[in-house]
Amino acid sequence: MADIKHDFDLLEMPVEGVAAYWLSLKKLVGNKKNFKPIHEEAQHTSEEYIRYLLEIGFGNFSEETIRKMAQVKTQTMLSSMERRxxxxxxxxxxxxxxxxxxxxxxxxxxxxxxxxxxxxxxxxxxxxxxxxxxxxxxxxxxxxxxxxxxxxxxxxxxxxxxxxxxxxxxxxxxxxxxxxxxxxxxxxxxxxxxxxxxxxxxxxxxxxxxxxLLKDMQFKCAMSTELCIGIASRMDYEDLHSIARAYLHSNGGTQSV
Structure with a gap:
């Protein structure tokens, strides 16, 4: 079974770590139609935004709806973080x-x-x-x-x-x-x-x-949304990896995942 890190802080985790988390989830479920492991992961994940994506990303919502809901959640979180x-x-x-x-x-x-x-x-x-x-x-x-x-x-x-x-x-x-x-x-x-x-x-x-910090958080939320949708649509691992690499490169990342 892939090594999944349940408890982490999206704000402080580097973008490479966030990408690795989603790629580990892909290895866990593969191309199965049953997303039960994802639903179990949602119950054990304390990170608010990641848990939200796991809850909405593997049900009956369309990709467009998932993106809209994720965007609203991102804006709400960033507003709260900025105030604090x-x-x-x-x-x-x-x-x-x-x-x-x-x-x-x-x-x-x-x-x-x-x-x-x-x-x-x-x-x-x-x-x-x-x-x-x-x-x-x-x-x-x-x-x-x-x-x-x-x-x-x-x-x-x-x-x-x-x-x-x-x-x-x-x-x-x-x-x-x-x-x-x-x-x-x-x-x-x-x-x-x-x-x-x-x-x-x-x-x-x-x-x-x-x-x-807020810009980096927004970037990691956007990447997480796309990787979540990729897993839900049963995208091949190599294609999902390519999406992650694109985000890492555009964010100036140098580490591999």
Whole structure:
């Protein structure tokens, strides 16, 4: 049986890895008419977009409908990711400038049509996390995580905590918490602030890197859609491989799959 990686993060997995995943699925099902292994894979895959494709791609939808549905799903995901990246950007810059957390709340909520939770409650929860420092947070590490998959209300509280903590203890104090952060985007930017990079540089990096991450994610979603449709239409493995190679080459990829 082909080696399938069920749990992965589409954002952080390189495009070569995403292509290899779909090619492994093709080896698993071959040219069989029965897609039961695909339906089982959907039940065990935690990656949201991949699971969605597995659910819609092997039923009765036409290729055109699958592409339209996948495009809507991509746009929805990218919009949510961009909002969370923007919140991380606000928090990193407010850590760097030692901003008043009460002002930070207003900035963070500017990206939301409705507040994820009342501002005063978010402040109170963040202050409760602050009281767990420096040695009472063991066993509660998840509350200090910042990631694009973290629910909006918990993300806001975690970001406010870092703003509070840096204001009370200094930016360098955040160094010990870096391993608790799942978002490479937030962790790298916060590391720059801790290392003393100037604010204009960090601001520019946050903007450019967010654009690069979202563009890469959109590309991997598009490739996944086409490879999914190829498997569903029982395309030969070599032809599916050619589609994957075309995406790798157009994305500047150099590794083989």
């Amino acid at each position: 990246f923007d919140c991380m950007r606000v928090a990193v810059l407010d850590v760097a400038t030692v901003e008043n957390p009460h002002r930070s709340v207003a900035k963070l909520y500017a990206d939301f049509p409705q507040a994820p939770l009342p501002g005063d409650k978010a402040i109170r929860f963040a202050q409760e996390l602050l009281r767990l420092m420096p040695d009472k947070y063991k066993g509660r590490e998840r509350f200090f995580d910042v990631g694009y998959k973290v629910p909006d209300d918990k993300l806001i509280v975690a970001l406010l905590f870092y703003i509070f903590y840096a204001r009370h203890e200094g930016k360098d104090a955040c160094q010990a918490l870096l391993p608790l952060i799942s978002s490479v985007y937030f962790r790298d930017a916060l590391s720059m602030v801790i290392d003393g990079f100037d604010v204009p540089f960090v601001r520019k990096w946050l903007k450019k890197h967010k654009e690069a």
